[in-house]
Amino acid sequence: MIFFLYAILALFSFMFFLMLFLPLSFLGVAIMSLINAPVQLFYLLAHPEVRKNHALEHATIHVLEELVPLKLSGLSNPNGFIIQGISDPYLVLHAAQEAKGRLLSGEKDLAVHPRCGTTTVVTALVFAVLFIVFSIVFGLFSFVNLLLSLLLATILGSVLSPWVQRYITTDWRVDDVEIERAELIVKGWSAHGVFVHTRKGDIKWSIS
Numbered sequence: 713m714i715f716f717l718y719a720i721l722a723l724f725s726f727m728f729f730l731m732l733f734l735p736l737s738f739l740g741v742a743i744m745s746l747i748n749a750p751v752q753l754f755y756l757l758a759h760p761e762v763r764k765n766h767a768l769e770h771a772t773i774h775v776l777e778e779l780v781p782l783k784l785s786g787l788s789n790p791n792g793f794i795i796q797g798i799s800d801p802y803l804v805l806h807a808a809q810e811a812k813g814r815l816l817s818g819e820k821d822l823a824v825h826p827r828c829g830t831t832t833v834v835t836a837l838v839f840a841v842l843f844i845v846f847s848i849v850f851g852l853f854s855f856v857n858l859l860l861s862l863l864l865a866t867i868l869g870s871v872l873s874p875w876v877q878r879y880i881t882t883d884w885r886v887d888d889v890e891i892e893r894a895e896l897i898v899k900g901w902s903a904h905g906v907f908v909h910t911r912k913g914d915i916k917w918s919i920s
């Protein structure tokens with residue numbers, strides 16, 4: 713009986729601390745996102761070569777996923793992009809060239825991908841804005857505000873992501889991007905992916 717009472721007390725104490733400190737710790741996350749997310753988006757806006765490689769990366773993944781039953785991922789930088797989850801450089805090079813041709817012939821939707829890292833950045837930014845606004849409006853950092861902000865940010869993040877990808881994190885106008893070669897990247901004992909080299913630039917940032 714005593715043990716049961718202690719267990720209930722411990723559970724209520726845990727719930728109390730959770731409801732008190734979880735919203736406060738998420739406030740820290742929200743403030744960081746409010747700074748980090750716009751910095752990442754503005755970087756991409758200022759670097760068209762990364763946006764174009766990012767569009768090519770998405771389009772290449774779309775082309776490859778039409779050919780092989782794999783779930784691929786990628787990362788872009790000013791020098792090109794890596795496709796992870798595949799180890800055939802010839803297939804990836806062929807897909808990248810087809811992707812470029814299809815983007816330029818009007819298939820702009822290929823530049824948008826549902827599994828893009830942009831969704832995480834947008835969701836984090838929407839969460840930060842909602843959580844801070846709700847906290848000011850309702851007067852406190854409550855658990856309900858936290859759950860409501862997380863739920864709305866998850867929904868709005870995936871709704872807004874295609875738009876943000878289309879206008880901010882990618883650029884489908886890849887006519888001036890030269891696809892040079894594809895290189896198998898091996899880390900340790902297994903293939904890490906295939907890097908597609910495009911025209912030269914300095915590595916400063918990556919987006920998945």
Ligand SMILES: [Zn+2]
Pocket residue numbers: 766770825827828829830919920
């Ligand atoms: Zn992406």
